[in-house]
Amino acid sequence: MKIKKDEIKLLMLTYLLCIALFTNLSILKDPMDMNAIYMGLIVCVLLTITQILIRKFYPHGDKFLITFACILSVIGIAMLYRLDTGVAIKQLIWFIGGIIVFIAVLVAIPDLRDFAKYKKIYLAMTIIVMPLALLAHQETYGATNWVTIGGFGFQPSEFGKITFVLYLAAALKEYEDKNNIIEDFKQLWQPALVVMFALACLVAQKDLGSALIFFGIALTMVYVATGKKKYVIICFALFIIGSFMAYHLFSHVRQRILVWRDPWNSKDKGGYQIVQGLYAISSGGMLGSGLGQGYPNLLPVNTSDLIFAVICEELGMVFGLGIMIIYFLFFYRGMRAAFRVQDKFSQLSTIGMSAMIACQVLVIIGGVFAVIPLTGITLPLISAGGSSMISMFFALAILQKISEEG
Incomplete structure (x- = not known):
């Protein structure tokens, strides 16, 4: 039970980090850059979908692994948005592709x-x-x-x-x-x-x-x-x-x-x-x-x-x-x-x-x-x-x- 609570706490911190980074990026411009907010929301939705799928269909594995990967990906997409919006959008698409590959491999390999x-x-x-x-x-x-x-x-x-x-x-x-x-x-x-x-x-x-x-x-x-x-x-x-x-x-x-x-x-x-x-x-x-x-x-x-x-x-x-x-x-x-x-x-x-x-x-x-x-x-x-x-x-x-x- 303690491990499950720790997983949820880490996931909440991931959402908080995502919101903080993209909100900060949005207020750097005048007027406020709403595209940064939208991208942050998309990332949060992707995190939620991934976590729901993993916890529902693969409840016995190590959930910290996918959460760590999501934290690093959030930081990467946010920093790339800061540097080059076009590159950040491409990275977001690759992130979606990576999640699809992740789920597909889990489904395709019943037993390694x-x-x-x-x-x-x-x-x-x-x-x-x-x-x-x-x-x-x-x-x-x-x-x-x-x-x-x-x-x-x-x-x-x-x-x-x-x-x-x-x-x-x-x-x-x-x-x-x-x-x-x-x-x-x-x-x-x-x-x-x-x-x-x-x-x-x-x-x-x-x-x-x-x-x-x-x-x-x-x-x-x-x-x-x-x-x-x-x-x-x-x-x-x-x-x-x-x-x-x-x-x-x-x-x-x-x-x-x-x-x-x-x-x-x-x-x-x-x-x-x-x-x-x-x-x-x-x-x-x-x-x-x-x-x-x-x-x-x-x-x-x-x-x-x-x-x-x-x-x-x-x-x-x-x-x-x-x-x-x-x-x-x-x-x-x-x-x-x-x-x-x-x-x-x-x-x-x-x-x-x-x-x-x-x-x-x-x-x-x-x-x-x-x-x-x-x-x-x-x-x-x-x-x-x-x-x-x-x-x-x-x-x-x-x-x-x-x-x-x-």
């Missing part, structure tokens, strides 16, 4: 355990999806990671993450510790080749952020499946070797590293984005300058790569820390669900999806704060991006389904 047998399908889909961007060869901000068909653009790696996790879960499910190197090799050589293939495709696309995410997913899943630290050490060694080779083979990689090491002296060579992001965060301070009172137009790619810097500038570091806590709770609830199920495929799938979200957050926020090189990936559920939104809600549906099994 039955899907472990489709390992070859997951493998084929990963092999097909990962090199698609290379074949299209459409360069954006120095990386070749987009495909545009009929005016519609998407990132294949966003969907490749899902098939990659499902393949590794199906492959590592069969692992048995026989304390024999040869036997281990027989069980792990195919997953190892698939991981190297995926990373090679991403490095060739110059998509360093996605490469870090895929590496984090593989490392986490391999360690959980085998329980052997030596494989973690081997993975790190291979990653260091691959990074060294990429640094010397691709000028784009070298440029990113040089900018990261000293962005202040590289403002004319790519460091401007990092420098402006750091200025924005510092000018906002702990409590922010206020919604609509910052200067987000000075930030390049502010609707995707640097949206976290915009949030920190206008809403403050405290608000930014709150967002990071929600992501941590997202990861925690996912891992909690993983250790409450007995089926190994379900467990590994949940761990992979949770690691995917955590790694993506760490990579983009780490890049914004110049802890690691800044890479062009989205902040999950907040940054503008349709393929990212759809893939995240698909992953969320998997987590929701497994939480029901537990």
Whole structure:
């Protein structure tokens, strides 16, 4: 009963946050911007419909997962409305699409355990999806990671993450510790080749952020499946070797590293984005300058790569820390669900999806704060991006389904 009350309290706070953000946006203009009010009401209606459907037809799963996703989506749509109304409307449409995908996956998958047998399908889909961007060869901000068909653009790696996790879960499910190197090799050589293939495709696309995410997913899943630290050490060694080779083979990689090491002296060579992001965060301070009172137009790619810097500038570091806590709770609830199920495929799938979200957050926020090189990936559920939104809600549906099994 206490858990149910906590769920309802969190949902009420989500409504309050939505109303507060969009009301604030509406009074920034004179006369009052009623479109912001209408958008806030639409978002509230969508939240209500989602919660009613989940609680009526899937009452046994973890309701915090969908509520956390809705909180992050509300913040994202509100900030995008502040930056660009057209982009915010598109994001709202993708949010609706994400909810539809979420419900559809829940309906289509009666029991995730039955899907472990489709390992070859997951493998084929990963092999097909990962090199698609290379074949299209459409360069954006120095990386070749987009495909545009009929005016519609998407990132294949966003969907490749899902098939990659499902393949590794199906492959590592069969692992048995026989304390024999040869036997281990027989069980792990195919997953190892698939991981190297995926990373090679991403490095060739110059998509360093996605490469870090895929590496984090593989490392986490391999360690959980085998329980052997030596494989973690081997993975790190291979990653260091691959990074060294990429640094010397691709000028784009070298440029990113040089900018990261000293962005202040590289403002004319790519460091401007990092420098402006750091200025924005510092000018906002702990409590922010206020919604609509910052200067987000000075930030390049502010609707995707640097949206976290915009949030920190206008809403403050405290608000930014709150967002990071929600992501941590997202990861925690996912891992909690993983250790409450007995089926190994379900467990590994949940761990992979949770690691995917955590790694993506760490990579983009780490890049914004110049802890690691800044890479062009989205902040999950907040940054503008349709393929990212759809893939995240698909992953969320998997987590929701497994939480029901537990």
